[in-house]
Each structure stands twice: as C-alpha cells, then as structure tokens.
Amino acid sequence: MVGGVLMSIVLDNERKNGYSAGEVVSGQVVLELLEDIQVLGLHLHGRGGAFASLTVKREGEWIEYLNEEMTILAASAGEPHLFTAGSHRLPFHFQLPDEPLVTSFTGRYGRVQYRLTAALERPLVPPYNVHRELRITSRIDVNAAPLLAPVQRSKEKMVGCWLCTSGPISLSAKIGRKGYCNGEAIPIYAEIENGSSRLVVPKAAIFQIQSFIVHGKMKTHRQMLARVRGNHIASGSTETWNGKTLKIPPVPPTVADCHIIRVEYVLAVYIHIPGAKKLMVELPLVIGTVPFNGFLYRNSSAASQFTVDMSWLALTLPEQPEAPPNYADIVSEEDLSWTAPTATNQSDLTEGIHFPSFTVIQEFRFQPPPLYSEFDPHPINPTAEQRTASFILEE
Numbered sequence: 001m002v003g004g005v006l007m008s009i010v011l012d013n014e015r016k017n018g019y020s021a022g023e024v025v026s027g028q029v030v031l032e033l034l035e036d037i038q039v040l041g042l043h044l045h046g047r048g049g050a051f052a053s054l055t056v057k058r059e060g061e062w063i064e065y066l067n068e069e070m071t072i073l074a075a076s077a078g079e080p081h082l083f084t085a086g087s088h089r090l091p092f093h094f095q096l097p098d099e100p101l102v103t104s105f106t107g108r109y110g111r112v113q114y115r116l117t118a119a120l121e122r123p124l125v126p127p128y129n130v131h132r133e134l135r136i137t138s139r140i141d142v143n144a145a146p147l148l149a150p151v152q153r154s155k156e157k158m159v160g161c162w163l164c165t166s167g168p169i170s171l172s173a174k175i176g177r178k179g180y181c182n183g184e185a186i187p188i189y190a191e192i193e194n195g196s197s198r199l200v201v202p203k204a205a206i207f208q209i210q211s212f213i214v215h216g217k218m219k220t221h222r223q224m225l226a227r228v229r230g231n232h233i234a235s236g237s238t239e240t241w242n243g244k245t246l247k248i249p250p251v252p253p254t255v256a257d258c259h260i261i262r263v264e265y266v267l268a269v270y271i272h273i274p275g276a277k278k279l280m281v282e283l284p285l286v287i288g289t290v291p292f293n294g295f296l297y298r299n300s301s302a303a304s305q306f307t308v309d310m311s312w313l314a315l316t317l318p319e320q321p322e323a324p325p326n327y328a329d330i331v332s333e334e335d336l337s338w339t340a341p342t343a344t345n346q347s348d349l350t351e352g353i354h355f356p357s358f359t360v361i362q363e364f365r366f367q368p369p370p371l372y373s374e375f376d377p378h379p380i381n382p383t384a385e386q387r388t389a390s391f392i393l394e395e
Contacts, residue, residue, distance in 0.1 A: 004033065004034035004035045004037070005031065005032070005033055005034075005037060005120070005128060006031070006032040006033075007029065007030065007031055007032075007118060007120055007128060007130045008029075008030045008032075008130060008132075009027060009028075009029055009030075009044075009116050009118050009130060009131075009132045010027050010028050010029075010030055011025070011026070011027040012026045012027050012028075016135075017135065017137060018103070018104065018135040018136055018137025018289075019096060019134065019135065019136055019137065020096070020101065020136070020137055020138065020139050021096055021097060021098055021099060021100055021101045021138075021139075022095065022096060022097070022098045023095070023096055024093055024094070024095050024096075025046070025093065025094055025095075025096060025116075025134065026091070026092065026093035027091070027092060027093075028089040028090060028091050028092070029042060029044065029072060029089070029090045029092065029118045030087065030088070030089050030090075031083065031087070031088040031089075031090070031120075032086075032087055033083055033084070033085045033086060033087075033088070034085060035085050036082060036083065036084050036085055037082075037083050037122060038080040038081070038082055038083075038122060038123055039073065039075075039080055039081045039082075039083055039120065039121070039122055040075045040080050040081075040121040040122060040123060041071065041073055041074050041075055041119075041120075041121040042071075042072040042073040042090060042118065042119070042120055042121070043069065043070070043071050043072065043118070043119045043121075044069070044070050044071075044072055044092050044094075044116060044117070044118050044119075045068070045069045045116070045117045045119070046066055046067075046068040046069070046094065046114070046115075046116050046117075046134060047064070047066055047067050047068075047114070047115065047117070048064075048065055048066040048112075048113055048114025048115060048134065048136070049062060049063050049064040049065045049066065049112070049113075049114075050062070050063045050065070050102055050110065050111070050112045050258050050259075050260055050261050051063075051110055051111055051112075051113075051260075052109060052110030052212040052213065052214050052260040052261055053109060053110060053212075053214060054109055054212060054214045054217060054219050060110065060214050060260075061214050061215065061260050063258070063259060063260060065099075065101050065102055065112075065114075066096070066097070066101065066114055066136075068094055068096075068097075070092065070094050072090050072091075072092050072118075073090060080122075080123060096136075100138060100257055101114075101136045101138060102136070102138060102255060102257055102258045102261075103136060103137050103138040103252060103253055103255050104133075104135050104136050104137070104252075105252050105255055105261065105263055107210040107212070107221065107261065107263070108210055108212075108219075108221040109210070109212040109219055109221065110212045110260065110261050111261075112136075112255070112258065112261060113133070114133070114134040114135070114136050115131050115132060115133050115134055116131065116132050116133075116134050117129055117130070117131050118130050118131075137253065137289050138253065138255075138257065138289070139289055139290060140179075140253055140254060140286065140287075140288035140289050140290065141179075141288060141289075141290035142177075142179030142180060142181060142286065142288035142290060142291070142292050143179075143290065143292060143293055144179070146178070147177060147178045147179025147286055147288065148177045148178070148179065149177065149178060150174060150175065150176050150177060150178075151174065151175050151177075151178050151283045151284060152172070152173070152174040152175075152283075153172075153173055153174075153269075153281035153282065153283055154170070154171065154172040154173075154281065155170070155171050155172075155279060155280070155281050156168050156169065156170040156171070156279075157169050157170075157273075157276075157279040159196040159197075159198060159273060159276050160196070160276075166196040166197040166198065167195035167196040167197065167235075168193075168195045168196070169192070169193065169194055169195060169196050169200060169271060169273065169279055170191075170192070170193045170195070171190065171191075171192050171202075171269065171270075171271055171279050171280075171281055172190060172191045172192075172281075173188065173189070173190040173204075173241075173269035173281050173283060174188075174189045174190070174283075175187070175188060175189070175267060175283055176189075177292075178284060178285065178286055179285075179286045179287075179288050179292070180248055180285060180286070180287060180288070180292070181248070181287065181288050181289070181290075181291045181292065182248055182249070182250050182251060182287065183247070183248060183250070184247070184248050184292070185245040185246065185247045185248070186206075186245065186246050186247075186248065186267060186285075187243040187244070187245055188204055188228075188241050188243070188244045188245070188246060188267070188269065189241055189242060189243060190202065190204075190240070190241040190244070190269055191238065191239075191240050191241075192230075192233055192238065192239045192240075192271060193238045194233045194234065194235060194236065194237055194238070194239075195235075195236065196235060196273070197235050198235065198273060198274055198275070198276075199232055199233070199234060199235070199274070200232070200233050200271050200272060200273050200274075201229060201230065201231075201232055201233070201271065201272045202229070202230040202231075202233065202239060202241070202269070202270070202271050202272075203227060203228070203229045203230065203269075203270055203271070203272060204227065204228050204229075204244070204246055204267065204268065204269045204270070205224050205225075205226065205227040205228075205246075205267075205268050205270075206224070206225045206226045206227075206246060206248060206249075206265060206266075206267055206268075206285070207222055207223065207224055207225065207265065207266050207267075207268055208222070208223050208225055208251060208263065208264075208265055209221075209222050209262075209263070209264045209265070209266065210222075210223075210261075210262070210263055211261070211262040211263075211264070212260065212261055213259070213260050213261075213262075214260065225248075225249050225251060226246055226247060226248065226249050227246075228244065228245075228246045230244065246267070248287070251265070251287060252287070253287045253288060253289050254285075254286045254287050254288070264284070265284075265285040265286070265287050266282040266283060266284055266285060267282070267283040267284075267285055268280055268281070268282050268283075269281050269283070
C-alpha cells in the first residue's frame with residue numbers, strides 16, 4: 001500500500017494454466033482506497049521474453065516476445081478523475097500477438113518470463129506500479145502424427161577387458177509414441193539379455209535437459225525427474241518389460257522454439273553393471289499441452305494385439321458373396337410330399353453329429369438364409385396336415 005492506495009491485478013480466469021498466442025487476456029485492476037484520491041491515468045503494460053546468461057555477472061542475451069501497452073483510464077481534457085474511498089474495479093482486455101510465444105520457464109542459467117504491469121498516475125506523486133506474472137503456454141498437441149510414432153532403440157555392450165571378456169549384454173527398449181503430457185504413465189517395453197558373468201539391474205528414468213546458448217557458447221543442465229527399476233538379472237538370463245509404467249511428474253512442456261533456451265526430455269533405459277560403465281539407450285520425449293485423445297493409439301494397439309491366425313477362414317469364405325438360394329432349391333421333393341420313413345436306424349440319426357466343425361463350415365459356406373415371402377411357392381395340401389410321421393428306434 002502506498003499513500004493509502006492498494007492496487008492489484010486480477011485476471012478473469014485465475015485458474016487458467018497459461019495463455020497462448022492469439023488469445024485474449026482480460027481482468028481488472030483493483031483499487032482499494034482509504035481516502036479520496038485524484039487519478040490522472042491508469043495504464044497496463046504486458047512485456048516478456050527470454051533471457052540466458054552463462055556467467056555469474058548475469059550478462060547474457062535477451063529476446064523479446066511480448067510488448068503490449070494499453071490505457072485503461074486517461075484524464076479528460078487534462079482534468080483528473082476523482083475516486084472516493086473504497087473499492088474500485090477497472091476492467092481491461094487485450095489480445096496476445098498471433099506470433100508464437102515461447103512457454104514460460106525458469107531454468108539453471110536463464111528464464112522465459114512474462115508479466116503485466118499496472119501504472120497509476122496521480123498529481124504531485126510518483127507513479128504507483130504493481131506487477132504480476134502472466135503465464136504463457138505454447139500449444140503442443142501430442143496427437144500430431146509425428147508425436148504418435150513409436151520410438152525404439154537397441155544397444156549391446158561387451159563386459160570385461162580384452163583378456164577376460166565375460167560376455168555381451170544387450171538392451172532393446174521401445175515406447176508406443178513420442179508425445180505425452182503431465183501426469184501420464186509411459187508404458188515401457190524392453191528386453192534385456194545378460195550374457196555376462198555379472199549380476200545386473202535394469203532401470204528407467206525421465207531426464208530433463210536444459211540448454212542455454214549465449215554468444216555461440218552453450219551450457220547444459222541435466223536432471224532426473226522420475227525413475228523405476230526392474231529385477232536383478234542373473235548371468236545367462238533374460239528379462240522382459242511388457243509395459244512397465246513410469247509416471248511423468250508435473251514439469252514444464254518442451255521448449256523447442258527459442259533461440260537461446262531449449263528444454264528437452266528423454267526416457268533413458270539403462271543397465272547398472274557392477275565394475276563397468278552402464279549400458280544406456282535414450283528415447284526422445286516431447287511433453288505437450290494438448291492431452292492425448294487415445295483414438296489412433298487404441299486402434300493400432302487393438303490391431304497389434306489381435307494376432308490370432310484366421311487364415312483358415314479363407315478356405316471357407318467365398319471371394320464373392322453368393323446369391324441367396326430359391327426356396328425351391330432348399331426344399332426337397334420328399335419334404336414337399338410330407339412323407340417320412342417308417343423306420344430309422346439309430347446309427348442313421350446320429351450320423352453326422354461327430355463330423356468336425358471344419359467340415360460343417362465347408363459345407364455351409366456361410367450362405368445367407370432364403371428370402372422371406374408372404375406366399376409359399378409350394379402350397380401344402382390341406383389334407384396333408386393330418387399326416388404324421390413316426391420313428392422307430394432300434395436298440
């Protein structure tokens with residue numbers, strides 16, 4: 001509070017995770033006054049960009065991405081406005097530029113930062129300024145085709161020196177897609193073969209790699225964000241990860257559109273080998289802002305899991321659908337005469353029951369039923385309805 005005035009900036013959507021290029025930012029500048037004051041003007045300034053430095057003196061490079069200024073209140077004909085004691089809300093709104101805005105980020109040797117500044121002008125006193133952060137989030141849709149492609153890496157390592165080589169260790173790892181969002185669990189598929197004489201342990205971890213480029217020089221900072229481990233693998237054994245999950249913690253999205261700051265992610269699958277350098281493969285990740293909708297992935301997953309051999313159906317299904325048969329073609333003359341044999345052997349009744357299902361399918365060939373008709377092309381003699389059929393089963 002300055003001179004009985006408390007000023008703050010409130011956004012209409014305080015829960016919004018971040019604004020993107022082209023969106024409208026709206027809110028109010030709130031004045032809490034202990035007494036009446038005169039106001040010459042109220043201005044709002046939005047500014048931000050990227051800054052990187054590789055030295056302790058903090059001398060580095062700056063790239064500006066946002067510089068928007070607007071007047072919320074101006075003096076009318078040079079006369080100040082009178083504000084009485086109490087609370088006052090002055091709305092504002094402005095549109096962010098359509099050009100891509102780099103995601104807000106704070107790292108080891110630099111940052112990407114945006115802020116709003118409200119400046120209150122009064123007679124005979126210095127301007128009163130307040131600031132608040134404006135979070136910017138670049139839109140990264142993990143449903144884009146390049147980010148739905150699977151990623152796979154393989155590597156092999158001989159353990160031991162050239163005089164006492166114990167054997168190779170091989171590692172193959174795969175993930176179903178490249179793009180993920182915060183909170184998702186990454187299923188990891190891996191196969192490890194331990195041909196050495198040592199007991200090894202497989203592990204997986206998510207790493208964030210920060211890169212800062214200043215005047216042609218680059219510094220990187222690498223940190224582990226999450227980790228999972230598997231079981232010990234004895235000599236001559238193999239272990240398979242069939243979808244072992246590793247959850248992504250809350251992290252900033254990938255930053256790839258800034259010339260002086262980059263933020264990248266990798267999933268490292270590695271094997272800890274006692275007395276030797278670990279064997280590692282790194283699978284690149286992109287942390288996005290638009291969640292995965294699951295549609296394409298579910299279809300491809302279902303297709304990959306449906307591995308039942310259905311080639312035998314080609315033997316039974318015709319290449320071209322057959323026309324449905326006529327009613328007369330499937331009703332025999334014997335059925336039309338309503339005559340039945342007076343005696344039937346039990347063996348005749350059971351004949352055909354033990355045929356293999358494959359033979360029955362070959363016989364039927366999935367033909368459609370006959371067409372329905374209100375009129376019977378072969379009307380039955382009314383007197384035949386009184387006829388009966390009898391069966392004699394012989395023991």
